[in-house]
Amino acid sequence: MDHDEIVKTAHVLADAAREAVLPYFRNDALCADNKHGDGGFDPVTEGDRAAERTMRALLERLRPEDGILGEEFGATPGTSGLTWVIDPIDGTRAFMSGAPTWGVLVAVSDHGGPIYGLIDQPYIGERFEGGLGRARLTGPLGERTLRARGDRALSDAVLFTTFPEVGSPAEGAGFADLARHVKLTRYGLDCYAYALLAAGHIDLVVEAGLAAYDIQAPIAVIEAAGGIVTDWRGNPVHEGGRVLAAAGRQQHEAALAILSRVP
Numbered sequence: 001m002d003h004d005e006i007v008k009t010a011h012v013l014a015d016a017a018r019e020a021v022l023p024y025f026r027n028d029a030l031c032a033d034n035k036h037g038d039g040g041f042d043p044v045t046e047g048d049r050a051a052e053r054t055m056r057a058l059l060e061r062l063r064p065e066d067g068i069l070g071e072e073f074g075a076t077p078g079t080s081g082l083t084w085v086i087d088p089i090d091g092t093r094a095f096m097s098g099a100p101t102w103g104v105l106v107a108v109s110d111h112g113g114p115i116y117g118l119i120d121q122p123y124i125g126e127r128f129e130g131g132l133g134r135a136r137l138t139g140p141l142g143e144r145t146l147r148a149r150g151d152r153a154l155s156d157a158v159l160f161t162t163f164p165e166v167g168s169p170a171e172g173a174g175f176a177d178l179a180r181h182v183k184l185t186r187y188g189l190d191c192y193a194y195a196l197l198a199a200g201h202i203d204l205v206v207e208a209g210l211a212a213y214d215i216q217a218p219i220a221v222i223e224a225a226g227g228i229v230t231d232w233r234g235n236p237v238h239e240g241g242r243v244l245a246a247a248g249r250q251q252h253e254a255a256l257a258i259l260s261r262v263p
Contacts, residue, residue, distance in 0.1 A: 001082070003132045009062050010106050010118050011127075016058055017051040017088060017104040018122035024050070025123055026098045045096060048072055051088035051104065059084055066108075071213045083109050087213040091162075091190030100124050103191040107216035113238035117220030119195045128195045130224030137199055148227035149200045151248035154255070157182040157203035160193035167208030171242065174232070174262035175206055178255055194218035194245055198225040203247045204255055208232075210240040218245065228252045232259040 024030050024047030052072045059068055067078030070086045084106070089095050091102030100123040107117040108131075116131030126139035128146060135146040159182045166175040179185040182204070189196070191214075193205045198221045216238060219229045222245055229245045231237040234256055237244075244259060246252035 006082075006108055006116055007129075007132060007134065009059075010108065010116060012062070013055045013058055013084075013086070013106050014104055014118050014120040014127065016054045017106075018120065020051040020054040021047045021089060021104070022122050023047075025095060030096060044072065045089070045092060047095065048089045048092060052086060055084075055086050055088065055106070069213060071211070081110055085109055085114070085213050085216040087191075087217070090214060091192070094188070094190055099188075101189045101192040103195070105191055105213065105217035107213075107220055109216055109238065113236060114216040114220040117217030119191050119198075119217055119221055121192060121195070126195070128198055128221050130198065130221035135198075135221075135224040135226075146198045146221070146225040147200050148198060148222065148225045148247040149203065150226070151250035152203055154181050154251060155183060157251050157254075158184045158186070158201075159204040159206065160186050160189055160196070160202055161206050162188060162190050162193070166206070167242070170262055171208040174259050175208075178204075178206065178258045181254070181258070191218060194222060197227055197245055197247055198222045200225075200247070203251045205245040206243065206255065206259065208242045210237075210243050212238060212240050215240055215243055230256075232256070232262060234260070 049072055052070045065078055065080040067083035068076040087105040089102050090105050095102040104120040107114045119128040129136045137144055137146050164187055166172045196202045222229050227247050232242040232244055
C-alpha cells in the first residue's frame with residue numbers, strides 16, 4: 001500500500017467535494033427530500049448527491065480496485081482489500097439550515113477498520129486529517145498538529161452530542177445520566193464535534209444509531225490525535241452504532257462506567 005498515494009487521493013476527493021457542494025450551501029433554492037417513510041425526518045439534498053457522485057467518479061478513475069461505501073449510493077465491492085468510506089455531507093440538517101457545522105467525511109479502511117481519515121468543513125475551510133503517521137489541521141489560521149487534550153476528571157469535562165434525544169429512550173436516559181456528571185453539555189455539531197475533540201477543545205462525544213460512514217473518518221482522526229473511540233462497552237465501533245469518543249483514558253473510563261449500564 002502506497003501511503004502517500006492514499007493520502008493524495010483522499011485530499012483530491014475532499015477538494016472535489018468542496019467544489020461540488022458549496023454552491024448548494026446557503027442557497028435559497030436548496031430543496032431537501034426526506035429519506036424516512038415512517039414519519040421521521042432524514043433529509044438528503046442535491047448537494048449530498050452531487051458530492052458523492054463526484055467522489056465516486058474520481059475513485060473509479062484513480063483507485064478502481066478499491067471498494068466504496070457511501071451514504072447515498074451504497075456499497076461497491078473492490079478487490080484490493082481497501083474500502084473508501086465516504087459521507088458527502090455529514091450533518092445535512094445543519095447544511096440545510098445554513099449552519100457551518102456539517103462536513104465531508106473521507107476514510108480508508110482495511111479488514112481491521114479505518115486507517116486514515118479526513119473531516120473537512122468546506123465553508124470554513126478547515127480540514128482535520130489523521131492516520132498513516134499524520135495528525136494535522138489546516139485552515140484559515142494555518143497548519144498545526146492535532147492533539148487531544150488528554151486525561152481530565154469527568155467533572156471538568158465538556159460533552160457533545162448531535163441530538164438531545166441521542167437515540168432510544170434508554171440511550172437518551174444513559175446520556176442524561178452522563179451529562180449530570182460533566183461540567184458542560186452542548187448539542188448539534190455532527191462531525192464537527194469529533195473534529196473539536198481531536199483538536200484539543202472538548203472531552204467527550206457520545207452518540208447512538210450511527211452508520212459506518214458517519215464514524216470511520218472521525219475514528220481515524222481522533223485516534224491519530226491521541227484520543228479514544230469505542231462503543232458504549234469499550235469495543236470497536238467501526239461499523240457504527242453507539243459511539244463514545246474521548247480525549248483521554250480518564251474521561252473514557254468514567255463515561256463507560258455510566259454508559260455501559262444502558263441495556
